[in-house]
Amino acid sequence: EAQVTQNPRYLITVTGKKLTVTCSQNMNHEYMSWYRQDPGLGLRQIYYSMNVEVTDKGDVPEGYKVSRKEKRNFPLILESPSPNQTSLYFCASSPLGGRTYEQYFGPGTRLTVT
Amino acid sequence: AQKVTQAQTEISVVEKEDVTLDCVYETRDTTYYLFWYKQPPSGELVFLIRRNSFDEQNEISGRYSWNFQKSTSSFNFTITASQVVDSAVYFCALRNSGGSNYKLTFGKGTLLTVNP
Numbered sequence: 477e478a479q480v481t482q483n484p485r486y487l488i489t490v491t492g493k494k495l496t497v498t499c500s501q502n503m504n505h506e507y508m509s510w511y512r513q514d515p516g517l518g519l520r521q522i523y524y525s526m527n528v529e530v531t532d533k534g535d536v537p538e539g540y541k542v543s544r545k546e547k548r549n550f551p552l553i554l555e556s557p558s559p560n561q562t563s564l565y566f567c568a569s570s571p572l573g574g575r576t577y578e579q580y581f582g583p584g585t586r587l588t589v590t
Numbered sequence: 591a592q593k594v595t596q597a598q599t600e601i602s603v604v605e606k607e608d609v610t611l612d613c614v615y616e617t618r619d620t621t622y623y624l625f626w627y628k629q630p631p632s633g634e635l636v637f638l639i640r641r642n643s644f645d646e647q648n649e650i651s652g653r654y655s656w657n658f659q660k661s662t663s664s665f666n667f668t669i670t671a672s673q674v675v676d677s678a679v680y681f682c683a684l685r686n687s688g689g690s691n692y693k694l695t696f697g698k699g700t701l702l703t704v705n706p
Contacts, residue, residue: 507692509692511694516698517698518681518696518697518698518699519681519683521693521694524692526690526691532690534691535693566635568694570692578625578637578640579637579694580637581627583633584633584634584635
């Protein structure tokens with residue numbers, strides 16, 4: 477089954493404790509992206525990657541890091557989480573070019589930073 | 591800059607009523623793509639439809655229909671004979687065709703509650 481998976485689905489952590497949210501897709505997509513969703517703000521892009529070793533900032537990259545060492549994986553790293561990073565996070569993937577422009581979203585990771 | 595406006599923050603209807611969710615977008619590109627996503631209470635994002643800027647044909651899928659009007663920069667979504675299972679947050683989103691970022695610009699969403 478074609479899908480984007482994220483782990484963990486739920487996480488409660490404390491300020492300053494480094495964490496990683498994993499994202500993996502099995503569709504051989506080149507493009508991957510992270511969004512955060514906050515009440516009243518919709519979804520905003522954090523980082524994106526056009527292919528292995530190619531990443532760039534989105535609209536709200538502060539406090540986050542990413543890496544793209546393999547095509548299928550695109551982890552989101554919070555080196556020193558703060559309460560304002562409490563949010564619902566989505567990973568998405570898409571093929572480059574072609575006629576399919578849908579982005580496939582993972583199930584979301586609900587993060588709480590206390 | 592791109593922008594998507596969903597002016598309706600919340601809508602409440604009674605089952606079997608028809609309901610229209612509004613979406614107005616702004617972009618300088620001549621080629622772009624519009625999407626609707628559904629987010630049920632379980633939290634996942636469910637893709638509903640994609641529309642290309644060069645295709646203004648309206649679409650119907652069962653009880654769902656979409657009205658795309660470039661002249662008014664709108665891409666409205668109508669649910670006919672609403673059901674309780676339609677209760678969700680609905681997001682309209684925009685993606686431009688060019689550049690290296692396939693970023694989706696989302697509206698803030700409309701919370702639809704369908705009451706029995």
